Amino acid sequence: MRPVRASCAMALLSMMVAAPVAQVESPSPASTADDPRLVRLKGEAAATVDEMATFTQQMVDQIFSFGELGFQELETHRYLVDVLRKNGFAVEEGIAGIPTAFMASWGSGKPVISLGSDIDGIPQASQKPGVAYHAPLIDGAPGHGEGHNSGQAVNITAAIAVKRIMEREGLPGTIRIWPGTAEELVGTKAYFVREGLFKDVDVALFSHVASSFGVSWGERNNMTGLVSVLYSFVGRTAHSAGNPSRGRSALDAVELMNIGWNYRREHLPLEHRSHYVVVDGGDQPNVVPRTASVWYYFRETTFEKIKELWSLGDTMAQAAAMMTGTELQPTRVLGSAWPQHFNRPVAEATFANIQAVGMPEWSEADQTLARALQKELGSETQGLTGKVPEALDGPARDNRGGGSDDIGDVSWNVPTVTLRFPSNIPGLPGHNWADAIAMATPIAHKGATAGAKVQAMTLLDLLLKPALIESAWTYFRDEQTRTIKYEPLIRQQDRPAIEMNKDLMEKYRPEMRKHYYDPSRYKTYLEQLGIEYPTVR
16 A cells, blocks of 8 residues: 555544544444444545546536536537546446436446436536636536536546455446436436336435535435426417417417416415426517417425426416417426435435545635635625534425425435535525536535545445445335335326437537637646636626
């Protein structure tokens, strides 16, 4: 063992002994002390992740520079597949009929550990990294305003570090890596489940960017599941001024549906969320619109409530068609997500590793960027978080609703947790250019490296502690799914909406391509763009 690895192992050993255990009623396989061999291997994995910091940074920066929207992650897909194959993984492309989805695999036998993280960007989120105010690289273009450029770096770095240990130690087990394609459309994970991609998986480890470390078990607080539905109406054209009585306006149907929904909204549960955009409003004002479409997200905290909300939306659409003399077309489900439920034993193991790793050491430049952006947005100027959580988050007690993620579908089919790692700035609006500012800076790089250490250590827990996997499945069978059984929100006739965002990306990609990161010429994306870090007002 090299000295740096020996010292890292000893440091991790001391932290694991001193680290407080998550508050639980009784000891579990996750909270019992690790044996010396496991501690040593965790220290080695963490040291290897540190040695791979440049590899991690380049991956974060490369995917940031692609900035692609859901279902059109063509460059990101090619890049990740190439990285994985170069590192010894076999890769199956186009899984579940989705061109930008893949399943990479290395190893053999049990346990089978599945690593996932999202890869798509946000519309109109193009932003120069490290600049603490709105400064798009390309006006109107998409970008990584959710930070999905960082999670694959966490997982792949961790997997390679653990793969090296498995090879040397002769450890059995299979590591699989897959992308959360089109997560912003909640468009793929239910299809991955339907395709059977998790049938032989023992545990799924997901990762997602955050402003601090975190993991939880049970029902996720302030989160929902959803169904994404497209309602399309067909009417009859006529001259809008010369002969309007001959026309039947599909746009009128869309507007009446929206009006009805907005009046009904007042009488819906507080935790529900619903939003819509009109994606087809007709052709031109002097032609009565023959076609019109509106796209809805219906969010609720349980599967049953999502179905009720969806049914109410269908009723509104049918009524709008009746009022306007138009025809409601068969609805199309564009995406779905079950409410998330995470596994307690695996969350406890992950939390112990978070405490062992600790938060990154932020520089004054990092803090200056964070405080400047928070001031720009009118948020509390608290800077970056410096401490890990003191206790593991348990089940939601009073879920008031919020966002969604289709990792929920996976979580109801195999024991799953999401590792939240600290690569962004607190107090941001989400799905916004501001959320892209830190995502190709030392903040994102350090956070991804810290996250990779935790993910690698949890992988080793699962490989070397069979009792942990047994307890994960006991919780899954006897508690999580004892009374609730998974039933997909997608219908048998539904298919992935792989055509979505194609026109947008074709519009912006030629200009975006000029800004792709070239790690053969520049150490960082900031250097390539000539940005002084940090740039503040």
